[in-house]
Amino acid sequence: MKQRIFSGIQPSGNLHIGNYGGAMKQWVQLQESFDALFCIVDLHAITVAQDPEMLRKRTLEIAKMYLAAGIDPKKSALFVQSHVREHTELAWILNTLTRNGDLTKMTQFKDKSGLDFENIESWGTKENLQQWKKEFNAVGVGLFDYPVLMAADILLYDTAVVPVGDDQVQHVELARTLARRFNARFGETFVVPESKVRREGARIMGLDNPLKKMSKSAASEFNFIALLDEPEKGRKKIMKAVTDSGSEVVYEDEKPALKNLLNIFSLLEDIPVDDIARSFVGKGYADLKRALSDSVANFLTRFQHNYFALSDEETLRVMKAGADRARTIASEKMKIVRERMGFLS
Numbered sequence: 001m002k003q004r005i006f007s008g009i010q011p012s013g014n015l016h017i018g019n020y021g022g023a024m025k026q027w028v029q030l031q032e033s034f035d036a037l038f039c040i041v042d043l044h045a046i047t048v049a050q051d052p053e054m055l056r057k058r059t060l061e062i063a064k065m066y067l068a069a070g071i072d073p074k075k076s077a078l079f080v081q082s083h084v085r086e087h088t089e090l091a092w093i094l095n096t097l098t099r100n101g102d103l104t105k106m107t108q109f110k111d112k113s114g115l116d117f118e119n120i121e122s123w124g125t126k127e128n129l130q131q132w133k134k135e136f137n138a139v140g141v142g143l144f145d146y147p148v149l150m151a152a153d154i155l156l157y158d159t160a161v162v163p164v165g166d167d168q169v170q171h172v173e174l175a176r177t178l179a180r181r182f183n184a185r186f187g188e189t190f191v192v193p194e195s196k197v198r199r200e201g202a203r204i205m206g207l208d209n210p211l212k213k214m215s216k217s218a219a220s221e222f223n224f225i226a227l228l229d230e231p232e233k234g235r236k237k238i239m240k241a242v243t244d245s246g247s248e249v250v251y252e253d254e255k256p257a258l259k260n261l262l263n264i265f266s267l268l269e270d271i272p273v274d275d276i277a278r279s280f281v282g283k284g285y286a287d288l289k290r291a292l293s294d295s296v297a298n299f300l301t302r303f304q305h306n307y308f309a310l311s312d313e314e315t316l317r318v319m320k321a322g323a324d325r326a327r328t329i330a331s332e333k334m335k336i337v338r339e340r341m342g343f344l345s
């Protein structure tokens with residue numbers, strides 16, 4: 001029996017090759033050895049204001065991106081969170097087991113809201129306290145409650161392993177706490193999940209500034225290569241990328257721009273960086289850039305070939321089939337939960 005994994009991704013737009021190197025590529029690899037459920041978390045997305053038309057568009061877009069990257073619906077269930085109502089139902093029940101203190105300590109809430117409850121003393125003076133109260137009153141309850149919905153996502157499926165970035169480990173920790181709390185109070189019901197932190201070995205940095213992460217909101221579009229950039233444009237962006245001083249192709253921290261180009265090469269070609277660096281011994285930066293720009297153009301061509309072959313209807317059909325599979329598991333679990341909670345059946 002394969003171990004069950006569950007992971008989620010927010011439907012955000014304009015993904016770039018840095019995003020491909022993160023969750024996307026990892027999921028494609030994980031589906032080979034795990035019983036995988038992958039969820040596009042539109043219910044989490046609405047914890048900050050969303051334009052309905054944009055949300056619909058982005059949800060479909062991200063589904064196509066993951067399919068284009070190699071998520072195989074025969075191997076894993078790829079689905080949209082709001083299609084499986086059990087997520088919201090379990091989130092409500094888990095709310096009643098969650099304490100305010102479980103949530104005020106969440107780093108992501110502190111970052112997003114700017115409210116550090118652990119450190120109220122530092123707010124000091126009266127004006128500060130007034131300001132604090134104003135900010136607190138303005139922050140949405142959904143943002144505060146975000147980790148409880150995430151716990152519900154995970155616990156519904158007897159998830160053993162949760163692949164996440166390191167910023168999400170604390171949230172998985174809450175899922176573990178709530179599983180234990182529920183089990184202690186109502187009887188053994190939920191599997192206590194483990195998080196599996198993505199290796200951040202090869203973070204992809206900006207092409208115009210290799211000291212900062214590649215970002216779609218960077219000032220210049222020459223910072224990033226979007227997955228839907230024209231292949232020729234991707235090629236151009238590599239040719240224009242900044243390089244370090246010197247001319248020898250080496251992989252070392254003192255050459256951050258070069259290191260980044262080699263990391264991108266390694267990501268797209270699935271070859272270890274050392275092997276790539278070795279193949280450029282005796283050659284220079286220009287050779288590396290030429291070869292990498294070919295690799296980028298080929299990658300974008302392949303990716304977009306898959307992406308544009310998917311119609312909206314076909315994609316929706318795949319999402320619905322994924323949701324059906326997920327719901328079969330989730331609804332069985334909710335039957336047990338309802339009965340343990342004392343709800344009339």
Ligand code: TRP
Nearest residue numbers: 006007008009010041150153162
């Ligand atoms: N909060 C996660 C993120 O922002 C996304 C997410 C939602 C998730 N539900 C999940 C991840 C369940 C893992 C498991 O990246």
